Amino acid sequence: MTILACAVAITMGGLCAWxxxxxQTERELIAMERTSMDGWLKGDSGPMLAASDADITxxxxxxxxxxxxxxxxxxxxxxxxxxxxYDSYQMENPKVQAGSDMAVLSYQLVTHTGDLxxxxxxxxxYQKKKGGWxxxxxxxxxxxxxxx
Amino acid sequence: MTILACAVAITMGGLCAWxxxxxQTERELIAMERTSMDGWLKGDSGPMLAASDADITxxxxxxxxxxxxxxxxxxxxxxxxxxxxYDSYQMENPKVQAGSDMAVLSYQLVTHTGDLxxxxxxxxxYQKKKGGWxxxxxxxxxxxxxxx
Numbered sequence: 001m002t003i004l005a006c007a008v009a010i011t012m013g014g015l016c017a018w019x020x021x022x023x024q025t026e027r028e029l030i031a032m033e034r035t036s037m038d039g040w041l042k043g044d045s046g047p048m049l050a051a052s053d054a055d056i057t058x059x060x061x062x063x064x065x066x067x068x069x070x071x072x073x074x075x076x077x078x079x080x081x082x083x084x085x086y087d088s089y090q091m092e093n094p095k096v097q098a099g100s101d102m103a104v105l106s107y108q109l110v111t112h113t114g115d116l117x118x119x120x121x122x123x124x125x126y127q128k129k130k131g132g133w134x135x136x137x138x139x140x141x142x143x144x145x146x147x148x
Numbered sequence: 149m150t151i152l153a154c155a156v157a158i159t160m161g162g163l164c165a166w167x168x169x170x171x172q173t174e175r176e177l178i179a180m181e182r183t184s185m186d187g188w189l190k191g192d193s194g195p196m197l198a199a200s201d202a203d204i205t206x207x208x209x210x211x212x213x214x215x216x217x218x219x220x221x222x223x224x225x226x227x228x229x230x231x232x233x234y235d236s237y238q239m240e241n242p243k244v245q246a247g248s249d250m251a252v253l254s255y256q257l258v259t260h261t262g263d264l265x266x267x268x269x270x271x272x273x274y275q276k277k278k279g280g281w282x283x284x285x286x287x288x289x290x291x292x293x294x295x296x
Contacts, residue, residue, distance in 0.1 A: 057243060057254055059269040064293045066241065066254060066269070093214065095205060097275070097284050099250035104273045104285045106205055106214060121207040121214070123271055123287045125252045127245070136245050137252045139271045141289030145212045 026096040029105045029126055029133060033091065037109070040085040045077035053127065053134035060140055061120075086111035091122075101128045102136075108143060119146035174244035177253045177274055177281060181239065185257070188233040193225035201275065201282035208288055209268075234259035239270075249276045250284075256291060267294035 032051050039047035049070060058067040060076065067073055094107035102125065109120040125137040180199050187195035197218060206215040208224065215221055242255035250273065257268040273285040 055245070057245065059254070059271065059289070061289075061292055064267075064291055066243075066256065095214075097203070097205065097273075099275055100248050102247035102250035102252075104250075104252075106207070106285055106287075108214065119212075121287060121289070123207065123273075123285065125245070125271075125273060127247055137254055137271065139254075139269060139287045139289070141207070141209075141269070141287070143212055144209055 022096075022098050025098045025103055025133075026094075029096050029103060029124070030091070030094050032126075032133060033094070033105060033107075033124060037089055037091070040080075041088075043080055043083040043085065045074070045081065049074055049077070051133075051135050052138075053129065053136045056135055056138065058138045060138075061142055086113045086118075088112045102126065103133075109140070119143040170244075170246055173246045173251055174242075177244050177251060177272070178239070178242050180274075180281060181242070181253060181255075181272060185237055185239070188228075189236075191228055191231040191233065193222070193229065197222055197225070199281075199283050200286075201277065201284045204282075204284055204286065206286045208286075209290055234261045234266075236260045250274065251281075257288070267291040 036048035036051055039045060052070045052073060054070050056067075056070055056073060058073055058076075060067070063076065067076060089112065090110045092108040092110055094105060096103050096105050098104075105122075105124045105126065107122050109122045111118045111120070119142070121139075121141050121143050123137075123139040124135050126133045127136045184196035184199055187193060200218045200221055202218050204215075204218050204221060206221055206224075208215070211224065215224060237260065238258045240256040240258055242253060244251050244253050253270075253272045253274065255270050257270045259266045259268070267290070269287075269289050269291050271285075271287040272283050274281045275284045
C-alpha cells in the first residue's frame with residue numbers, strides 16, 4: 001500500500017493504517033530472522049537466543065521431543081558454538097500472518113555448505129512482549145525431497 | 149487454577165480470569181484438533197478443512213513447497229478421501245500458547261497403523277475469526293528418530 005494510495009483512499013484510512021502496520025510487522029520480523037540466521041554464518045547462536053522468549057517451545061530435526069524454555073534451546077545450540085552452520089543462505093518466500101499481539105513467520109530456508117544445498121521448512125511464531133517481538137514457538141523440518 | 153484458588157486470591161481476580169480464559173482456549177483448540185484427527189480415522193478430511201482458514205499456509209512432509217490457501221490444501225487431501233490414515237492415534241503433550249486473538253497449539257502426534265507406529269511434530273497456529281478459531285498456519289514433520 002503506497003502513501004499515494006492511502007491518501008486517495010481517504011475513507012479507507014483505517015484499512016490503510018492496518019495494512020501499514022502489518023507491513024511494518026512483516027519487515028520487522030523478517031529482519032529479526034535474518035539477524036538470527038546471519039549469526040549462524042559465524043556459529044553465533046546469540047542473536048537467535050536473544051530473539052527467543054524465556055518460555056519458547058521448539059521442534060527441531062535433531063530432537064525427538066519438543067524443547068521447553070530457552071535454557072533447553074541454549075543447550076541444543078552449545079555444541080555448535082563457533083561452527084558456521086552454512087556458507088550462505090536464502091530465505092525463500094517469507095510470509096507473515098499477524099494478529100494483534102502475535103504473528104507467524106513462515107519461509108523456506110535454503111543453506112549452502114560447500115557443494116551441499118539443503119532446504120528446510122521454517123515456522124517462527126512471535127509474540128509481542130514488553131521488550132519487543134520474541135519467538136515463542138519454533139519449528140524447523142527438512143523439506144520433502146530436499147538433499148540431506 | 150481451581151475455583152477455590154480463584155476465590156481465595158481475591159486480589160488477583162484479573163489474573164484468575166486470564167488463566168481461566170487461557171485454559172478455555174487450550175481446551176477449545178485441543179478439542180478442535182481431536183475432531184480433525186478423528187476425521188482421518190475414517191479418511192474424512194472434512195473436519196480439518198472446516199477448521200482451516202481460507203488463507204491457510206501449510207508445510208507438510210509430502211510437499212516440497214508451502215501450500216497457500218484452503219483450495220491447495222483440499223487438493224493435497226483429495227487422494228486420501230475415504231482412506232483411514234491410521235487405526236488409532238495419540239496427541240502427546242499438547243500445549244497452547246495464546247495471545248489476544250491468536251494461539252499456537254503444538255504436540256506430537258503418534259499414529260498406529262497395524263504394527264507400524266509413527267511420530268510427528270505438529271504445529272497449528274490458530275487465529276480467532278468471526279466464525280471462531282481457524283487454523284491459519286500448519287506445520288507437520290516427522291519426529292527425529294521416529295519410525296518411517
